[in-house]
Amino acid sequence: MTGAIDPSFLSLPYRVLGDAALARAADLGVQHADFRLERIRSQRVLVRDGALQGAAEGDEVGFAVRVVHGGAWGFATGVVLTEEEARRVAETAVSVAEVAASMTTRPVELAPEPVYDDVTWVSSYDVNPFDVPTADKTAVLADWTVRLCRGSAVDHATAHLLAVQENKYYADLAGTRTTQQRVRLQPGFEAMGGTSEVFDSMASIAPPVGRGWEYVTGGWDWDAEIDEVPDLLAEKLKAPSVDAGRYDLVIHPSNLWLTIHESIGHATELDRALGYEANYAGTSFATPDKLGTLEYGTPIMHVTGDRTVEHGLATTGYDDEGVATQQWDIVRGGVLVGYQLDRPMAALMPDLNDGRSNGCAFADSPGHIPIQRMANVSLQPDPDGPSTEELISRVERGIYVVGDKSWSIDMQRFNFQFTGQRFFEIEDGRLTGQLRDVAYQATTTEFWGSLEAVGGPETWVLGGAFNCGKAQPGQVAAVSHGCPTSLFRDVRILNTTEEGGQ
Amino acid sequence: MTTILATAQELVERGLAASSADDCMVIVRESTSANLRWANNTLTTNGVMSDRGVTVVSFVRKAGGTAAGSVTGSATTPDQVGDLVAAADAAARDAEPAEDANELVRDRTSPGWEDPAVPTDVTVYDTVAPALGEAFRRAGAAGRVLYGFVDHEITTTYLGSSTGLRLRHVQPTGHFACTAKNAALTNSAWVGTATRDFTDVDPLAYDDELARRLAWGERRVELPAGRYDTILPPTALADLMVDAYWYAGARDAWEGQSFYSKRPTGTKIGERIAAPGVNLFSDPTHDPLQCSPFLVASASSSELSVFDNGLPLERTDWIRDGELRSLVQTRHTSGMTGEPVTPYIDNVVLEVDGATGPIDDLVAGTERGLLLTCLWYIRMVDPQALLLTGLTRDGVYLVENGEITGAVNNFRWNESPVDLLRRFSHASATVPSFSREWGDDYFSRTATPAIRVPDFNMSSVSQAT
Numbered sequence: 001m002t003g004a005i006d007p008s009f010l011s012l013p014y015r016v017l018g019d020a021a022l023a024r025a026a027d028l029g030v031q032h033a034d035f036r037l038e039r040i041r042s043q044r045v046l047v048r049d050g051a052l053q054g055a056a057e058g059d060e061v062g063f064a065v066r067v068v069h070g071g072a073w074g075f076a077t078g079v080v081l082t083e084e085e086a087r088r089v090a091e092t093a094v095s096v097a098e099v100a101a102s103m104t105t106r107p108v109e110l111a112p113e114p115v116y117d118d119v120t121w122v123s124s125y126d127v128n129p130f131d132v133p134t135a136d137k138t139a140v141l142a143d144w145t146v147r148l149c150r151g152s153a154v155d156h157a158t159a160h161l162l163a164v165q166e167n168k169y170y171a172d173l174a175g176t177r178t179t180q181q182r183v184r185l186q187p188g189f190e191a192m193g194g195t196s197e198v199f200d201s202m203a204s205i206a207p208p209v210g211r212g213w214e215y216v217t218g219g220w221d222w223d224a225e226i227d228e229v230p231d232l233l234a235e236k237l238k239a240p241s242v243d244a245g246r247y248d249l250v251i252h253p254s255n256l257w258l259t260i261h262e263s264i265g266h267a268t269e270l271d272r273a274l275g276y277e278a279n280y281a282g283t284s285f286a287t288p289d290k291l292g293t294l295e296y297g298t299p300i301m302h303v304t305g306d307r308t309v310e311h312g313l314a315t316t317g318y319d320d321e322g323v324a325t326q327q328w329d330i331v332r333g334g335v336l337v338g339y340q341l342d343r344p345m346a347a348l349m350p351d352l353n354d355g356r357s358n359g360c361a362f363a364d365s366p367g368h369i370p371i372q373r374m375a376n377v378s379l380q381p382d383p384d385g386p387s388t389e390e391l392i393s394r395v396e397r398g399i400y401v402v403g404d405k406s407w408s409i410d411m412q413r414f415n416f417q418f419t420g421q422r423f424f425e426i427e428d429g430r431l432t433g434q435l436r437d438v439a440y441q442a443t444t445t446e447f448w449g450s451l452e453a454v455g456g457p458e459t460w461v462l463g464g465a466f467n468c469g470k471a472q473p474g475q476v477a478a479v480s481h482g483c484p485t486s487l488f489r490d491v492r493i494l495n496t497t498e499e500g501g502q
Numbered sequence: 503m504t505t506i507l508a509t510a511q512e513l514v515e516r517g518l519a520a521s522s523a524d525d526c527m528v529i530v531r532e533s534t535s536a537n538l539r540w541a542n543n544t545l546t547t548n549g550v551m552s553d554r555g556v557t558v559v560s561f562v563r564k565a566g567g568t569a570a571g572s573v574t575g576s577a578t579t580p581d582q583v584g585d586l587v588a589a590a591d592a593a594a595r596d597a598e599p600a601e602d603a604n605e606l607v608r609d610r611t612s613p614g615w616e617d618p619a620v621p622t623d624v625t626v627y628d629t630v631a632p633a634l635g636e637a638f639r640r641a642g643a644a645g646r647v648l649y650g651f652v653d654h655e656i657t658t659t660y661l662g663s664s665t666g667l668r669l670r671h672v673q674p675t676g677h678f679a680c681t682a683k684n685a686a687l688t689n690s691a692w693v694g695t696a697t698r699d700f701t702d703v704d705p706l707a708y709d710d711e712l713a714r715r716l717a718w719g720e721r722r723v724e725l726p727a728g729r730y731d732t733i734l735p736p737t738a739l740a741d742l743m744v745d746a747y748w749y750a751g752a753r754d755a756w757e758g759q760s761f762y763s764k765r766p767t768g769t770k771i772g773e774r775i776a777a778p779g780v781n782l783f784s785d786p787t788h789d790p791l792q793c794s795p796f797l798v799a800s801a802s803s804s805e806l807s808v809f810d811n812g813l814p815l816e817r818t819d820w821i822r823d824g825e826l827r828s829l830v831q832t833r834h835t836s837g838m839t840g841e842p843v844t845p846y847i848d849n850v851v852l853e854v855d856g857a858t859g860p861i862d863d864l865v866a867g868t869e870r871g872l873l874l875t876c877l878w879y880i881r882m883v884d885p886q887a888l889l890l891t892g893l894t895r896d897g898v899y900l901v902e903n904g905e906i907t908g909a910v911n912n913f914r915w916n917e918s919p920v921d922l923l924r925r926f927s928h929a930s931a932t933v934p935s936f937s938r939e940w941g942d943d944y945f946s947r948t949a950t951p952a953i954r955v956p957d958f959n960m961s962s963v964s965q966a967t
Contacts, residue, residue, distance in 0.1 A: 046803060051601045054808075056801030057589065059575035062553065075549040080507065080578045096550050099624055100538070103545040103635045105642075135596045156757050192759055196766045199758045199886050276541045278649035279681040279692075280942070282878075285965070367551045408879045408914070410893045412966035415914050417891050419883060439883060439891075441914065441962055472539055472651040473549075474943035492962075499916035499961060500889040 005122060005181050006167060009039050012061065013081055014169040015177075020083040021065045022173055024090040030097075032068040032110060033090070034172040036320060037061075038366040041130055041165040047141040048158045049149060055134055062366030065090045069097035071107030075369045111346035111357045113323050115175040121317025123182040124310050125212030129163035132213045137161055140216060141189075144226055148191045151230020153237055159189040161216075162208075162466060164478075168320070176322035184210045184313055184478055186466050187222075191229050195237055200436070202233040203421055205254035205403040207463040208478065210311040232422060232434070239434040242423070244495040248398035249440060249488045250391045255420045256379070257463030257481035258404045263444040264296070264303055265377040265481065267413035268330050269360075270339040270349065281470045282411030285444065286336055288349060294336040297448025300382065303331035305340055305375040307359050312376040313464045313478035314362075320370035321361040328358055330377060334448075342372040364475040371471050378462075378482035385456035388485040393429040394453070399438065399493065400424040400431060404463075406439070417441040419496070439494040450491060455484035508580050510619060513556060514662035516580045520587045523560035523594055524568075525606055527663040527811055528583070529798060531555045532619035535655035536626055543638040543648050550624050556583055557800045558590035559808045561606070567599030570808050572801045600809070602802050602834035607812035609666035610796075619658035620672045626654045626700050630678075633705040641682065641709060646716060648709070650680030653942070654700060661798055667812040671794045674698045675946055677936055678705070681896055682712035684719075688967050689909065691715035692875050692896035694737060696936040696946045698790060715875070715897055721908035723900050725963075731871030732958035733864050733901070734922075736935035739852060739950035741877045742919035743782060744940045745890055747850045749882070750820060752829035753804040756839050761888035761920065762829055769829060771841060776824040776923035779855035784847035785817035790934060791947040793848035805846055807832035818844045821923075823855070849947035857929035861952035864928050866904040868954065873899040873906060876938040877915075888918045893964055895938070912967075913960035928954040 014037040025033035042058040063086065064077040074097025078089040129137075141159035148157035164184045171177045186208035192201040206220045216222070251259070266284070271277060273284040286294055296303075306327035307314050318324055321343045330338045339345075339352060342361035346353060362373035392400055403421025410416070423438040424431045442450075464480035508516065510530040517528035533553045539546050556577040562569050571593025577583045627634075630652060641648045654676040661669040679694035693708045693715075734742075755762035755769040762770050776782075786795040797813040799806040810832055819827045828844040836843040865873055875897035883889045891914065898910040930952040937948055 044801065048804075052598050053601065053804070054572075054802035055593065055597060056572040056574065057593065059573070059586075059589075060555070061576040072545065073547055075547065077549070077551045077553075079552065079554055079576050092550055096548055096624055099627075099631060100545045100548050103538070103540065103631065103638065105544040105638060106542070133596060134593060135598075138598065156759075192757070194758050194765070199763065199765075201759070274542075275647070275649060275683075275687075276546055278541060278683065278690075279651055279679055282966075283687075367553055369547050369549050371547065406881050406883045406891065408881045408891045408893070410912060410914070410964040410966040411878055411895050412964075414966050415893065415912075415962060415964035417883075417914060417916075417961075437884075443965065469943075472942060473535070473537055473653055494916075494961070496884050496889060496916070497887070499891075499959065500884060500887045500918055500921070 003122060003128065005120060005179060009167040012037065012039065016083055017063060017081060017086040018171040021086040021090040022171060024087040025065065025067050025094060026173060028094045030067040030069040030094060032173060034066050034170065035063065036366065037063040037169045039167045040365060043163045045134065045137050045141060045161045047138060047145055049156055050142045050146045052138050060365060064366050065093040066369060067093045067097055068108050069094050070101040072097045072100040072104040073108055074100060077367045108344060109347040110343040111355055113357060116178060116318060116322065116324065117175055118177045121180045123210050123315065125183045127213040128183060129185055129213045130165055144189050147226050148189060148230060151191065153193040153234035154191045154230050155193045157189060157191045162186040170320060170322055172322055178318040178322060180317055182210065182316060183212050184208065185212065185215050187216050191233050193233055193237065198237055200233065200236055202229050202236060203403065205421060208313060208466050210313050210315055236434050236436060239436045241437045241497055242435040242493060242495050244498060245493060246490050247493050248395045249491050250395060250398060250400045250485060251488065252402040252485055253461035253463055253483045254403045255401045256483045256486060258407050259418055260377060260379055260481045260483055262407060262409040263413055263416055265374050267444065268339050269372055269374065270341055270345040271372045274348065280472050285412045285414055291336055295334055296331045296336050296445060297334045298451045299334040300454055301331050301334045301448055301451055302380040303377060304380060305330050305338065305377050307375050309376050311462065312480040314374060314376045314480060319359040319361040320363050321357065323357045323359040323361065325359040328353065340372060340375050345372055362477055364477055368473065368475050373470065373477045374468060374479045376480040379454065381457045381460045381484035382454050383457065385454055385484060388455060388459050391453060391455055391485055391487045392426055392431065394487060395426045396428055398426040399435065400426055414443050437496045439496050441492050441494055447488065447491065450488045451486060452489050453487040455486060459485040507578055510660045511616065513577060513583045514660055517558055517583045517587050518662055518664050520584045521560055521591055523591045524563045525561040525664045527559040527661065529557040529800065530660040531657055533655060533657040534621045534623065535653065536622055536624040537651065537653040538627060539651045541649045543642045554578055556586055558586045560590040560594040562594040564599060568603040569594050569597040570600045571597055572808060574800055600802065602807040602809055602832060604809040604833045606663060606665045606809060607667060610812060611668040612670045615668045615670045620656050622654050622656045627652065630700055630703055630705055637705045637709040645685040646713060647683045647685065648680055652678050659798055661812060663812065669796050669812055673793065676700060677941055677946055678703045680708055680712060682716055684716055689716055689719035690896045690967060694936045694938055696934060696941060718899050718906050719897065719909035723908045723910050725910045727913065727960050727962045729957040729959055731868060731956050733868065733871060733873045733952060733954045735861055735874060735952045736933055736950045737938055738874055738877045739953060740935040740937035740948035741880055741939040743850055743852050743948065743950060744937055744945045745880060746919040747820065749888060750829050751805045752831045752835040752839050752841065755829050760885050762826065769839060770826045771829060773826055774824045775826045775920055776821055778824045780821055780824045780923050781853045782821040782850065783817060783819045784850050786815050786847055788849060788851055791849040791949060793947055797845050805830050807834050810845060813845055815845060815847050818847060851932065851949045852951060853932045854929035854951055857951055858931050861930050864930055864952055864954050865901055867928065868901045869903060871901045872910060873901050878939060880939050883916060888920055889916060890919065891916050912964040914962045914964055915959055916961045917959050922955055926953040926955050
């Protein structure tokens with residue numbers, strides 16, 4: 001069941017402010033203008049060892065006017081919700097464009113998009129988390145930590161809940177008007193414990209989701225995980241340190257989503273590939289001259305981009321440039337075939353997507369300009385593919401990797417290093433116990449070129465994160481990545497203790 | 503619609519008067535900013551932003567202690583702040599007693615409390631913008647491609663409480679950073695600097711420096727992974743010291759979770775963790791890194807407590823002469839650990855006793871080694887060892903017989919920042935620095951030396967150029 005737009009957002013004066021700002025921008029002769037008013041409600045609850053450590057709520061409202069004027073961008077924002085201020089902010093945006101024009105050597109163009117006159121979209125959830133009393137949320141998290149602390153190996157346990165309700169109204173001079181609401185949730189916990197020599201932790205592998213409070217009460221088997229984690233931590237504390245070398249890896253979706261995010265998601269953002277992030281997030285090895293020829297991985301690799309999957313964190317009806325969201329191929333048959341686009345990027349490469357944006361513009365707040373942000377970038381399963389157990393059975397000497405932890409990749413998305421929550425040694429097709437101090441390190445195309453098998457649809461999980469960073473000034477976005485359990489051959493494994501030694 | 507706009511001070515007073523909780527704090531942050539961003543020798547995005555965020559923290563005494571409720575929102579009118587107060591009061595009434603409850607700080611007033619917020623706008627770039635336009639033209643003509651960003655923000659914070667706090671702080675934060683590539687995009691260089699007002703930023707001089715560095719890169723040398731005699735410039739030390747500081751929470755250390763924990767119990771306070779003469783400290787008055795001289799926390803966590811709001815901050819030694827002296831404490835964790843109250847401060851300085859001279863002296867004294875430009879994508883690998891991983895970025899230069907003789911491929915490295923402070927062989931004088939990794943959005947007030955480390959662990963080659 002999906003609800004209606006929050007009445008307290010509907011009562012905000014976004015239509016009159018938008019009309020006033022766009023009319024003023026039109027009077028000043030702009031080529032393009034858009035108006036966006038957002039309200040972002042957020043909540044964070046932290047619990048440690050059964051006690052509430054901190055709870056905070058946020059409720060941000062503001063608006064932005066973006067213009068193309070004289071071939072240059074102008075962007076300005078405000079928080080005072082009056083028509084006078086909306087007009088003033090539109091004037092500021094135009095004056096910023098005038099300053100920018102002298103430094104803009106290539107005029108800004110936007111890919112065309114049909115007009116959507118007054119459309120509404122609400123994400124898929126049952127119970128709005130902001131309708132649930134904070135005391136109830138705190139009680140659930142406290143209960144998790146108390147139960148975790150009953151484990152003999154657990155010294156301390158933390159739990160957290162992040163909840164967001166994002167409302168956006170967008171209007172542009174072409175006539176598009178969209179009103180949208182998205183809800184997302186990130187619950188989680190971590191158990192910690194040590195001996196006289198070692199200390200370690202183990203966290204939940206539950207992904208953040210575009211769902212409501214029903215995710216906490218029945219959308220994930222929290223009880224099973226809370227029962228299992230203390231014993232897994234006890235085993236991990238006694239586990240042998242890994243021998244560095246090369247191993248076959250069976251990687252669970254709870255770990256592989258992040259490798260997809262870093263080595264495919266960011267690498268196939270067209271703005272990065274064209275240098276727009278060269279001073280910050282970086283560029284990409286997957287440049288447009290390689291489109292249609294770059295062998296990203298083995299032929300079984302099929303990666304899609306979408307902003308449409310149900311419960312996806314990047315899912316929405318229309319993006320922050322009024323583009324209807326879509327699904328498309330990024331890697332097909334192992335070959336690079338697509339990019340993530342916003343309207344300026346689509347205009348630079350009109351041969352892609354029939355000259356149209358694929359809907360990847362996003363601004364994380366009313367105070368920031370929309371830029372190309374990541375779609376849900378997902379690895380497709382093999383319709384007749386194997387189970388996780390079958391994949392493990394194909395490995396003589398390897399490691400089964402579960403849960404994400406540390407991540408890092410270079411500025412062109414070649415060299416990466418990841419750790420995880422749980423590493424199980426595989427010997428002759430069977431799990432024989434956990435290993436400690438494991439990191440895997442590889443180069444993107446070499447890694448995906450070692451992909452031997454993807455699991456079947458029953459192994460596919462939609463993972464993701466709330467905290468993907470990009471752009472200057474920095475913006476944070478939530479994004480999902482689905483994938484099946486997958487088998488990679490002959491990957492370099494480091495022993496992190498040896499890496500830190502001298 | 504009738505809208506009554508109020509000053510920040512009026513919002514504070516109206517909020518405090520509206521609260522029905524036992525105590526209340528109102529924090530108003532008025533912020534304006536202006537930015538320009540460029541790529542491929544042309545401006546890409548820009549913006550002039552204004553924001554006013556209000557945090558209300560309400561405190562309600564109840565059986566078993568005092569509960570706190572915190573609500574942050576946009577508020578420009580008395581009615582809006584009234585809504586936030588009502589929500590914070592309700593949150594505190596619903597919450598269980600806070601474990602970090604303490605007496606609230608009382609009766610301090612900043613000079614200038616009555617003053618308005620200090621704004622910035624796009625005119626801060628009146629001299630920088632034309633120079634940037636000239637730099638784009640000059641670079642384009644010379645076959646260089648520039649990519650970069652300037653940002654200037656001034657935030658005026660007002661903290662008022664029912665216990666008589668009326669504190670105000672004005673924080674300017676700005677930076678200039680520019681990446682240059684050759685036309686083939688096979689050679690990359692970077693410069694960056696923090697600034698409070700852009701009067702000290704000359705884009706054409708930075709373009710000259712980028713051209714000099716790209717020229718160093720015209721000779722390419724491929725080197726394998728391994729341990730190298732490596733000179734880390736002040737920006738790289740800034741990255742690493744921010745991480746060393748961020749992970750120095752007293753509670754995490756006390757409960758066994760960090761490098762700063764002592765096994766089986768306690769913390770490493772009092773132990774030597776770095777070479778003699780190494781000093782790491784924070785000081786809100788340190789020029790030009792001045793930051794808030796009082797604590798402001800919107801919500802409690804392991805390293806912050808809303809009950810500590812308004813606590814005066816002063817110079818705190820984290821490492822003194824190589825010895826760990828303090829960890830980041832709230833009054834609550836101070837009670838747990840038995841150590842003094844040493845809260846988080848928004849700058850950090852690394853100094854090495856007796857170190858003098860510029861980074862050029864370190865280069866001149868190196869027979870064969872690497873000179874880094876900056877670090878990137880730094881993440882924790884092992885909290886117990888404070889082992890970090892990351893990459894080199896935008897220029898690794900080969901030093902032979904005291905001269906720069908070419909550019910080397912990039913590397914992934916795995917290192918502990920504190921261990922580097924034990925192993926380094928040489929250090930330069932400390933200078934204001936700008937962390938490439940964290941300076942943009944999180945932590946721009948650093949001062950660090952360059953250091954030379956005889957055996958820096960380059961774990962693998964990165965093909966990035």
